[in-house]
Amino acid sequence: MMLLRLISWPYARKHGFRWLLTIAGIVLGVAVFVGMHTANQSVLAAFQQTIDRIAGKAQLQVTAGEPGFDEGVLDKVRSLPEVSAAAPVIEATVSAGGTNLLILGVDMLGDRSLRTYDLENSEDGIDDPLVFLAQPDSLMVSKTLADRKGLTIGSRLPLDTMAGQEVFIVRGIMQPGGLAGAFGGDLAVMDIYAAEKMFGRGKRFDRVDLALKEGVSLDEGEEKLKASLGPGFQVEPPSSRGQQFEATSRVYAIASDITSLFALFIGMFIIYNTFAIAVTQRRAEIGILRALGATRAQIRTLFLAESALTGLAGTALGIVAGLALARAMAGYIGSLLQDVYGVAQGAGEITLDPKLALAAGAMGVLTSLVAAVIPARNAARVDPVKALQKGQYQSLSEGENRARRRWAIACVCASLVALGFGRIGVVLYAGFLLAVLAAVLLSPAVTLWLARAIRPVLAKVRPVEGTLAADSLIQAPRRTSGTVAALMLSLALVVSLGGLARASYDAIAEWMHVSLNLDLLVTPVENLTNRTFVLPESLGAGLRAIPGVADVQMVRGVRIQVNGSPVMLLAADHGALMRFSHQPLVAGHPARMLEQTLAGAGAIASENFVTLHGAKLGDSVEIPSPSGMLHMRIAGVVRDFTDQQGTLFISRDAYVRAWNDTGITSFGIFLKPGFSAPGVRQAILNAFSAKSRIFVMTNAEVRGYIDRLTNQWFGLTYVQIAVAVLVAILGIVNALTVSITDRRRELGVLQAVGGLRWQIRHTIWMEAAAIGVIGLALGLGLGAVQLYYSVQVTQRDIIGIDLGYAYPFGIAFGLLPVILGAAWLAALGPGEQAVRGSLVEALEYE
Amino acid sequence: MNKIAIILLAAAAGVAWGQDGHQIMLEVQKRQHTNSMRYEGTLYSCTSPKGCPANSKALVTKRWVYERIGDFGKSKGILRFTGPAEVKGVALLIVNHPDAASDQWLWRPAVGREQKVAVQDRSTRFFGTDFTFEDLEERDADQYTYTIDGEMNGQWKIDAKPKKASGYTHCYFYIDKTNYTFQRIECYNKKGLARTIDYTDFEMIQGIWTARSVGVIDTIRKTRTAMHYDKVDYNLPLKDEAFTVEALRIAE
Known part of the structure; x- marks a missing residue:
């Protein structure tokens, strides 16, 4: 101390x-x-x-993925002697006046066995329970929502439904806390049968919440329910939904x-x-x-x-x-x-x-x-x-340099050996680490070498200032190398992230070119990842009758659990499967793949599905459905970007048979020659928008939407790049500040013998620029190595897709002005510090 | 027992000596026996624990028609709301079984769906009234064990314990010794006194003592429901086919 x-x-x-x-x-x-x-x-x-x-009091929840299940399952659950209470639920999020509103569809008769609505003892709680139940437009809202939107009993609240926007009547207000506090209080409760109609669910529930009889353990209840319902159902405590959310993201x-x-x-x-x-x-x-x-x-x-x-x-x-x-x-x-x-x-x-x-x-x-x-x-x-x-x-001894070089060479060799065993995760990561370590160890020697190499260039640009700046770096490699190493690592990160982003954009563009070659896309939601609403199959016939429509392809997308992990299941009709089978092929034979999938015996798997699930072409995959476990052979593997967790494409007929669900999440429309997309879109909207909630997107809009989504996702990458650049700037400022302090006397002498302030400034600026250029050279080099490993790690452990190696030359060139600019900005403060201090103090320094 | 049915079937005849609780209840059931019945009722429900002065928003009024057919314990009933307009057509079909909980289906015309009321839901309040769905069930006299708990004001106080699963642990039946009619029922659950039902305005209709007014108090929520019966008829020619789920959908 x-x-x-x-x-x-x-x-x-x-x-x-x-x-x-x-x-x-x-x-x-x-x-x-x-x-x-x-x-x-x-x-x-x-x-x-x-x-x-x-x-609420629910101990277990019965689910079967996003499509839910037939209402009959509820009776099956209730009939089990282990179950004391069971209540069906439909849960969906809708937009209401610019905010997201969680709609909970519940059985108003039996739900109170599991949930407390906390309104019966309040005077403004509920208007009339019988009217609430009798009228399908009844809504019970949380007090928080009521206060936020100025709602009282009898207020009208317009909400999006499958039949377009409909007005609902507030007939109950839940007191804050408990259930009413869910979703930040933006919660509305309605009758489950009205919710089925509102979201186009047919006679299906999303899940059944249940409580067990006294003395029945969770494990016992879970086991009995699974045995009774079959392998297509998940029976889990409510908390497991949080784990699913974590797995999805x-x-x-x-x-x-x-x-x-x-x-x-x-x-x-x-x-x-x-x-x-x-x-x-x-x-x-x-x-x-x-x-x-x-x-x-x-x-x-x-x-x-x-x-x-x-x-x-x-x-x-x-x-x-x-x-x-x-x-x-x-x-x-x-x-x-x-x-x-x-x-x-x-x-x-x-x-x-x-x-x-x-x-x-x-x-x-x-x-x-x-x-x-x-x-x-x-x-x-x-x-x-x-x-x-x-x-x-500040100089490095030859012995020190030699030792570093030896270690670096050892690391490079070990890293190269590791490349041969890259399939083993630990070896791949160890190789990555060794490559970075080698670069860090070599950075002082390379910095010195590069500083000597650019000395003539700097001297040519500014004979006095350039020479002084280069000599400062050459004489103090210990001071410079740390900064250069930090800069190198930052820029290598920028290159590898930028390279990954570029490769992702290119791969997504190629994928869109093949799988999104449709002219129009009809969906029940403007957000393609939202599967709250489902369109009826019958709309397909209506769309085919629109003049100019050559073909209509139907797809039902649902998230299900395969081997305990969330997976996207796309059930596609013949035409849509043909389209999906033309995606970049990774494994399999196109014709056989399509044939087996159409026959309902096989599934086309996305590349990331097989990577993340350790599967391969020909393997059997077990897909849980309400009618039992589907055993499908992986008939082909394609490069697909629909979902980060992997996608399985199956025939729609097989899906309808297994899930008893004829709903559609998107209709792909192909036009006859001579018809324009905007014209047919208008015709579709004229024909159906009054009766049904539909959105029609042109091909360009779909691509634009996916581009926006990709940009949004890579927003995180931009944060990473910003952090890397910021750290690089900090490093340069740090090195220059040290340099100024170290050379205070030297700079003072320079001024004393007639050196002008701008010359001192320029010396500092050139020193910063030199650090920037050296760091950039090393960073771009290490970035090339790091990008290779990043592509491997991304494929192996993150998205499961081989994005391919493509060095981002555009980003590399773009970094030159950015780093030089950053170096100049970083040098401004130290430059001023160098010229503004007291000359006497500077000469007395040390 | 179906409290509504009990109210309407309440009758009195003769004086009983030396009867035990079970015999008294069999006599009550015998005197109330009819092949079928129909009445129109008006319900006033006060949803505020502070009481409901005239024109209070918390005072809810509804009208309905009730039809019943069959013997005690095996009867079927349909309760169909006739007003106000928002609830018109909502109906409940009750099929009683002597040895099991009744089956109940709810029909909502605006939703266009019938819905089976699960056994677990029987302790739910019946549409904002102070009755529960279980209170609408009809139970045969043999499905309780009885103990006479005392006599006061010309009434027997009989402690009735349900043999079948019930939301109540036991009830006290207050039976008039002169006409064997229910005067009051007090039902208890695990928490204590849950509900009291008082029968008043008795009138002899087609030879059966019938209470025209009933007051129900939910002692936990401290809310009150009052019912008044008009146009009560017994032994009408009602058909069995009118008491099915299909009939529930059709007949509005």
Whole structure:
């Protein structure tokens, strides 16, 4: 403690700005980690809270994927002696006056066995239960919603239904809390039979909630229900819906984890750099301490304690910044989850999870400690005699360089060997890590070499300033290499993310070209991922009768559980299956694949389905349906981007037989030659929009929608890129600040002998530009390697699709002005600092 | 027992000496026996625990027609609402079984669906009244065990415990000793007194003592339902086919 107070504190005060920059590295990493996780947790907690509040006293829920099941299942459940109460539910989200409203369709007679509506004892609770039940336009709303929209008993609320917009009457108001608090209070309850009609569900329920008789355990109840209903039904506690939601949005969670971890990783380099510089700067100080009797352990502990305190301060600020970030991101995440996964759930209250705070604290401090281990060890090894001699402490010894090179070559070799065994996950990740480590180890030597290489160029541009700037870098490789390494890692991340994004865009464009070659798409919703509403099969005949329509293809999309994981099932008629079978083929024979699928014996699997489920062509896949388990052979594998969790294409006939569901989620329309899409669209709207809720999109609109969705998804990538660039700028500012401080006397002498202020400024700017260019060169090189591994990891563990390797040259070229601009911006402050200080003080420095 | 049926079948005859609870209840049932019945009723339900002054929003009025056919424990009944307009046509079919809970179907014309009322739902209040669906069930006298708990004001106080599954643990029946009519019923559940039913305005109709007014109090919610019966007829030529789910859909 005494050493910290006497030695570390004065140094930190003297170099306050640099310490702030160091802390900023941790702040950024922790803020991104805390922000993204808090925002995620907030959405998940709100979803879980909605589930809990809606579940009421229900102990188990019977489901069969999104299509639900026939009403008859309810009687089957109720007839079991283990069941004390069972109530059917339809749950859907609709838009009401710009806000999402959760509609809960319940059996108003029996539902109170499971849920408490908390309105009977209130005077304004419900108007008349019999009228409520008798009239299908009855709605019971939460007090929160009523207050927000100014609704009272008898108010009229227009809502979207399958028959277009219909007016509902508020006949009950639920008191706040309990069920009424679900979905942030944006909840309305209606009769389940009215809900079936409203959402076009036919005579189907989404699920059955149930309570067991006293003395019947959950396991026992679950087992009996599964045995009675068959393998096509899932019988699970309500809380498992939260797990399903987490499983569905798995890719998003992985992406946000990668962003925050990378931010911390780069932050670690900034800390390493700062401490490495601090050790070299404080060699004399360390020498005196050692001469006075301080042990090596004490010196090591001193630096580690400084680092821990830095980490702690950075973590504290990072948590505060993270909470602010979470507030800013919550809305984006909510809409991303709704648009990409079709799960409408806004974020709840943003609160810091103590476990997350602990994890962030541990990560921040640990990252800081890990970063300081090598500098602390170096500090402890300082020879007191040599330390007290003035010398080139920023230079790297040839021995040190040689050792680094040897280690780097070993890492490269090991990484190359690992490539041969890349199918094994651990080996692939180890290879990735070794490749990055090799780049980091080689960065000082390559930096020195590149600095020497660009010296003539800089000298040609500005003979005096250019030479001074290059020499500054050459003479202090220790100071420069840390910054260059951080910049290299940041830019490599930008290249690999940019490359992945580019490859994804290209692959999606190719996929759209084949599978979305239709002229018009008719759907019951404007959002293609929302499957709340379902169109009747009979609409197909009506569409075929519209002049100009050559062909109508029907598709029913539902999310189901296969092997316990959420999967998209697309049940397509003959024409639509033909279209889907023309998607880029990964495995199988096109004709046989189509033949087997049309016969109902096989399914076409998407590439990500087979990768994520460890399946291959010819394997049998078990698809649970209300009529039992369907055993289908994987007849072919295609590259498809419909769903991140994988897609199975089956024949619509097989689906209708197994699910007894004739609903349609989209009609693909192909036009006869000579007919225009806008004209036929208008004809369709004229014919059906008054009777049914339909949206007609042209091909360009569908593509535009998918493009928007892709852009929205890659919004997260842009955050990652922004973090990487920000860290890079921080690194440059840090290095330049150190450089100015180190060269204060040198710069003072320059001014004293007639050097002009603008010359000093230009020297600093050129030094920054040189760091930028060197970092860019290394970053673009490492980016090429990192992109390879990113493509492998993305295929293997994230989306299951081989996006192919394509170096993003456009992004690489684009980075040059960005980094040079960032370097110039980063150099502005230090440049001014260099010219504005007192000349006398500068000459007296050291 | 179906409290509504009990009310309407309440009759009195002679004086009984030395009877036990079961014998008294058999006598009540015997005196109330009819092949069929029909009445039109008006229901006033006060949904506010603070009471309902005239013109209060919490005072709900409804009219219905009730028809019943068959013997005690095996009877069938249809209750069809006739007003106000929003509820007109809503009907409930009750098919009683001597040894099991009754089957009940609800018909809602505006929704166009009939719906079976599950056994679990029998303790649910009957459309905002202070009755439950179970109260609409008719139970044979043999489906209770009886103990005479005392005599007061010319009435027997009989403790009746249901043999079949019920939302009530037991009820006290107050039976007039002169005409064997129900005067009051107090029903208890696990939490205590749940419901009281008072029968008033007795009138002899076609040889059967019939209560014209009934007051029901939900003692937990502290709400009250009052019913008045008009045009009560017994032993009408009603047909069995009129008491089916199909008939429920058709006859509005």
